[in-house]
Amino acid sequence: MSSFTLDGQTVTFDAGQTIMQAALAAGIYIPRLCYHPDLKPHGSCKLCTVKVNGRQASSCTYQAQDGLVVESNTSELNDERRALLQMLFVEGNHFCPSCEASGNCQLQATAYELQMMTPHYDHFYPDRPLDASHPDYLLDFNRCILCSLCIRASRDVDGKNVFALSGRGINTHLIVNAASGQLADTGFSGDDKAAHVCPVGVILKKRSGFRVPIGKRSYDIRSIGDLAEPGES
Amino acid sequence: MSDQLETASHPEKLRRVAIDPVSRVEGHGKVTLLLDENNHVRQARLHIVEFRGFEKFVQGRPYWEVPVMVQRLCGICPVSHHIAASKAMDLIVGAKQLTPTAEKIRRLMHYGQILQSHALHFFHLCSPDLLFGFDSDISRRNIAGVAEKYPDTARKGVLLRKFGQEVIRHTAGKRIHGTGSVPGGVNKSLTMAERNELRQDIDQIIDWSHDAVQLVKELHSQNPALYDSFGIFRANMMSLVGDNGVHDLYHGSLRGRDADGSILFDGVDYQNYGVLLEEEVKSWSYMKFPYLKSLGNKQGWYRVGPLSRVQNCDTMPTPLAEHERREFVAYGGNLPLHAPLAYHWTRMIELLSAAETIKELLHDDDITGNELMAGGERAREGVGVIEAPRGTLIHHYRVDDNDLVTMCNLIVSTTHNNQAMNEAVRQVARRYLNGREVSEGLLNHIEVAIRAFDPCLSCATHALGKMPLEVELLDATGHTLSALARSADGGFCTPD
Secondary structure (H helix, E strand, C coil): CCEEEECCEEEECCCCCEHHHHHHHCCCCCCCCCCCCCCCCCCCCCCCEEEECCEEEECCCCECCCCCEEECCCHHHHHHHHHHHHHHHHHCCCCHHHCCCCCCCHHHHHHHHCCCCCCCCCCCCCCCCCECCCCCEEECHHHCCCCCHHHHHHHHHHCCCCEEEECCHHHCEEEECCCCCCHHHCCCCCCCHHHHCCCCCCEEECCCCCCCCCCCCHHHHCCCCCCCCCCCC | CHHHHCCCCCHHHCEEEEEEEEEECCEEEEEEEEECCCCCEEEEEEEECCCCCHHHHCCCCEHHHHHHHHHHHCCCCHHHHHHHHHHHHHHHCCCCCCCHHHHHHHHHHHHHHHHHHHHHHHHHHHHHHHHHCCCCCCCCCCHHHHHHHCHHHHHHHHHHHHHHHHHHHHHHCCCCCCCCEECCEECCCCCHHHHHHHHHHHHHHHHHHHHHHHHHHHHHHHCHHHHHHCCCCCCEEEEEECHHHECCCCCCEEEEECCCCCEEEEEECHHHHHHHEEEECCCCCCCCEEEECCCHHHHCCEECCHHHHHHHCCECCCHHHHHHHHHHHHHCCCCCCCCCCHHHHHHHHHHHHHHHHHHHHHCCHHHHCCCCECCCCCCCEEEEEEEECCEEEEEEEEECCCCEEEEEEEECHHHHCHHHHHHHHHHHHHHHHCCCCCCHHHHHHHHHHHHHCCCHHHCCCCCCCCCCEEEEEECCCCCEEEEEEECCCCCEECCC
């Protein structure tokens, strides 16, 4: 069977697997925010950047090949990941203390995992009003990290194209596909895959926040880097 | 009359002494005194100079987020805001009646909060003043000094607070800023292990709480002239009382008494607090001045907190606390006691009552139940009121059809006591400042009066006797005659 080394550990893979998929199958955590096992990889968040034979590459899009030497859990790469996380935190409004996604949020959990102690950069404090127009779901754009998981899920799984990114550069932002700009005027449904892939606290089921007590939330039970078993996503 | 000291007729001719800042939990206040040429006080004010802003922050936010968000108002009694907001939001979600488990878990959380907050205030913040003297050696007038000279007392204080925090942790998920209370109920009950853990210690906690009442009575009896008169002023009183006039800190209706103890109003549904209360704005303070509409702003101001609650109710709900209440009432000759230092006595009676109430709840099977949530017909407006450690706490919200908050009004305990604290400052300043040079001991007399109310502005930084203060004595032309500053590390220096 073909294999490569990841931080010195031999990892076997099936043909067609990416480094990320092979690492997950082997129970090895590589930080990431825009990856979801059910969706086509996007390679945009750059948290999963690894060194492949000495050159940087996104592990979620890089095809595993026999004999590769891959580095991931190094101080150099983790420093860069922390900087990326810090930029994500200051570009949005991430008030973890009152966020209902706290404890289930991959951004927060990854920051804990990589020991991000401060935001470091000045906060942007953008003005991003909520979209509460839908009867059962709320969009809190303050927390969007532009991972595009909801876009891919809506387009590729739900076949709806409810979400999209608009604007350029620092002005890039999430929009919904309705002339009114309101979620209520799209075909969005709570049954959609897009309703359940947000890694942060943007797409929220209404009237259910804080129902799970502290101690029972996803990352109260185990850290994001502590994969319960090989193959877990 | 002390109210004449609020505004001097010719302030330009007076010397100004400022205590700036007097710290509070979210920021700072200050005390200013204007003195004439003979050092007589002509004006005394406690100013709150910060802007809080939470009423604005929550606008546009989903209602279920509010109980978690607004508790960040405070790090000492966040449970109070957590529960008051939840009670308001119960009405928004139509949960007019909680499940027995939900109500009892919230009560347990709240009484844990009362226990830890009252213990913190008495033992950590005030016992150094009371045990060593208001102008005693500053280097020992702190909890470390208490621990050195009275190790058993300090230890009990620390462990009482710890127990209260553990009650909060088991009910809210964390000791500070938990998430246990949600609109319509709670997100957890106690496990048997959690209940048994708390049961193990509760009898000891009751004993220590009883000891605390005896300690404050002993202090009172050692110097009744001081305790009965320091900063004294007469005031109306207001608090929630439970059914049949029972002392209840979680739920009830509003009752008010005048300074002689006669009922002003009773059984007022707190949903109608706006009919009862008005808030006056004064240009020199960011904190409003609430008063009873029926009496007007001159006569209608009132006092809240333990001193009002223990004298406003007809009985305490638990036997040991009721015994102590009767003794307290008898001491006053069945007339209300108004001395600010009597706050400590009543606060310890409430500490004892909280400990007894916690024991009762820990032996109630409902606290391990599984029915956590209730609901009903949706409403657009709700008011939640509880008795926080420092007094009556009012949360009022309106929510639109999209579930977002459109209006928030908060009247926190310290706000109710605004005029009362000003009165106490005036009394103490006039009594102790006149003809004296500014000294640390003088500053502490003013702080002792403010501390008796356990205001939020004393919560944050003076736990070890290190409240940052600065006092300047200026002549009539504005030149500084003398000045003294105390930094946050407790050191004294002459300001630059």
